[in-house]
Amino acid sequence: MASAVVVGASVAGLLTARVLSDLVDDVVVLEREHLIDAPAARGHVPQGRHLHLLLTAGLGLMVDWFPGIREELEGLGAVRIDGSRAWVYQAGGYRAQGDWGRAALSMTRPLLEQVLRRRVALLENVRLEDGVAVDRVEVSDGRVSGVVVDGVSRPADLVVDCSGRSSRIAHQLASSGILAPPVSQVSIDCAYTSGFMQRSTDDFEGTFLVCGTSPPTSFRGGAVLPVEGERWMVTLAGVHGDLPGITEGELLSFARGLSSPAVGQLLARAGPLSSVAVYRFPFSQRRHYEKTRQLLPGFVTLGDAACSFNPIYGQGMACAALQAEALGETVRTTGVGSPDLPRLFHRRAARIIDAPWAIAVGADFMHPMTVGPKARGTDALNRYVLRVVKATHTSVPVARSFNRVLNLVEPPTTLIRPSVLGRVLASSLPGPHRPAPVHHPRVGPPSAVQADG
Numbered sequence: 312m313a314s315a316v317v318v319g320a321s322v323a324g325l326l327t328a329r330v331l332s333d334l335v336d337d338v339v340v341l342e343r344e345h346l347i348d349a350p351a352a353r354g355h356v357p358q359g360r361h362l363h364l365l366l367t368a369g370l371g372l373m374v375d376w377f378p379g380i381r382e383e384l385e386g387l388g389a390v391r392i393d394g395s396r397a398w399v400y401q402a403g404g405y406r407a408q409g410d411w412g413r414a415a416l417s418m419t420r421p422l423l424e425q426v427l428r429r430r431v432a433l434l435e436n437v438r439l440e441d442g443v444a445v446d447r448v449e450v451s452d453g454r455v456s457g458v459v460v461d462g463v464s465r466p467a468d469l470v471v472d473c474s475g476r477s478s479r480i481a482h483q484l485a486s487s488g489i490l491a492p493p494v495s496q497v498s499i500d501c502a503y504t505s506g507f508m509q510r511s512t513d514d515f516e517g518t519f520l521v522c523g524t525s526p527p528t529s530f531r532g533g534a535v536l537p538v539e540g541e542r543w544m545v546t547l548a549g550v551h552g553d554l555p556g557i558t559e560g561e562l563l564s565f566a567r568g569l570s571s572p573a574v575g576q577l578l579a580r581a582g583p584l585s586s587v588a589v590y591r592f593p594f595s596q597r598r599h600y601e602k603t604r605q606l607l608p609g610f611v612t613l614g615d616a617a618c619s620f621n622p623i624y625g626q627g628m629a630c631a632a633l634q635a636e637a638l639g640e641t642v643r644t645t646g647v648g649s650p651d652l653p654r655l656f657h658r659r660a661a662r663i664i665d666a667p668w669a670i671a672v673g674a675d676f677m678h679p680m681t682v683g684p685k686a687r688g689t690d691a692l693n694r695y696v697l698r699v700v701k702a703t704h705t706s707v708p709v710a711r712s713f714n715r716v717l718n719l720v721e722p723p724t725t726l727i728r729p730s731v732l733g734r735v736l737a738s739s740l741p742g743p744h745r746p747a748p749v750h751h752p753r754v755g756p757p758s759a760v761q762a763d764g
């Protein structure tokens with residue numbers, strides 16, 4: 312009888328358990344925190360208090376694995392968002408509204424986790440044990456044979472480390488020299504402040520607003536997305552010491568410094584935010600298991616424990632879902648106990664991680680204070696992406712292609728397909744006319760005078 316232990320019952324761990332339930336007789340998920348059946352932020356997942364957009368690549372897999380989950384989440388207040396009425400500002404303009412491909416789903420992270428936990432609890436061969444902290448993995452005869460909890464062995468044919476960015480297991484294995492993959496770290500010192508306010512259909516004409524960074528003039532980001540409970544979730548983010556603050560005055564002042572005036576107008580009209588939380592994210596981090604010659608049979612790493620990116624691009628959960636899918640495909644071909652499994656899985660996982668890593672870390676290098684290993688061609692790529700962003704202001708097909716890349720549905724190489732390239736080049740040709748003035752979304756009821764911005 313084949314068995315697996317998954318360490319960590321957050322998004323990566325729950326999705327991994329779901330995938331393995333089709334392939335392994337007995338799956339146990341061990342979570343150090345005591346879990347409650349409520350959409351509540353958790354102490355060990357502090358990022359859950361901040362905006363968590365589920366990109367369409369992740370949503371698509373979840374819908375396959377848990378039939379009806381989209382409708383279940385919508386029934387609990389999650390909101391479909393698509394390009395038809397979206398306000399996404401970047402590099403001097405809003406993305407052209409229209410068909411950007413499949414809709415994403417906006418909700419709080421705790422709601423998503425709660426529903427995933429409930430769905431996993433329904434799987435017959437999966438057991439979720441909370442309040443159980445894994446001390447270490449057990450290594451015998453050159454392979455991982457299980458985990459140790461409170462000094463007691465828990466054997467398994469496969470252990471999957473989904474214990475997050477600060478994985479104790481990864482640190483222990485590296486410091487003891489048993490498994491020490493090269494690690495890339497790229498500084499960003501990203502600071503988040505988030506909170507809620509009552510949602511009004513008068514704001515942004517009832518949809519949502521994302522104000523992305525506009526390098527080199529602005530590295531601030533801000534987003535207002537609809538979540539359950541008829542609320543807006545508002546997140547402000549700065550990098551390299553540009554902090555959004557926490558008081559009403561600091562947040563308003565930061566929001567007024569965004570490239571789009573709309574977030575500042577919303578805070579001025581309807582603020583202050585409730586349940587304000589802050590988060591500091593020092594650097595993107597990638598553990599390169601794919602570059603490690605000697606992996607440990609019986610052990611793989613997935614999710615933030617393998618790679619965690621600057622969160623502003625919202626890629627972590629979708630990337631974890633894609634890695635979980637890759638684990639399933641690999642186990643299907645090798646079997647769960649195969650010594651080849653870690654090598655083959657991490658090779659596949661690295662190809663998945665490459666795209667979001669290039670998107671997030673590549674763009675972070677547009678800030679002069681960003682330090683870390685920089686891939687060759689990053690600056691040229693960034694210059695081209697900026698032209699793509701500008702082309703999205705007027706071209707719905709380019710906006711759709713770009714959106715599909717950002718949602719991890721298509722690889723970044725699709726942005727240089729002739730159909731996209733031609734439009735990008737055409738849109739950047741010098742024209743006889745001045746660019747049209749930017750139309751910002753309305754904040755407040757139709758008659759409201761926009762005092763700011």
Ligand SMILES: Cc1cc2nc3c(=O)[nH]c(=O)nc-3n(C[C@H](O)[C@H](O)[C@H](O)COP(=O)(O)OP(=O)(O)OC[C@H]3O[C@@H](n4cnc5c(N)ncnc54)[C@H](O)[C@@H]3O)c2cc1C
Nearest residue numbers: 319321323343355358363364445475614615622625627628
């Ligand atoms: C501010 C911020 C905003 C973000 N926004 C987005 C977004 O918009 N969209 C998106 O997709 N992603 C976003 N992310 C990333 C996302 O949060 C992660 O990628 C996602 O949580 C997947 O992480 P994980 O499951 O690998 O690890 P985590 O979520 O960190 O969970 C690890 C789990 O393991 C448990 N654990 C740890 N050690 C042990 C142990 N020894 N024994 C047992 N259990 C253990 C922890 O308690 C925890 O439950 C954001 C991140 C941050 C920081």
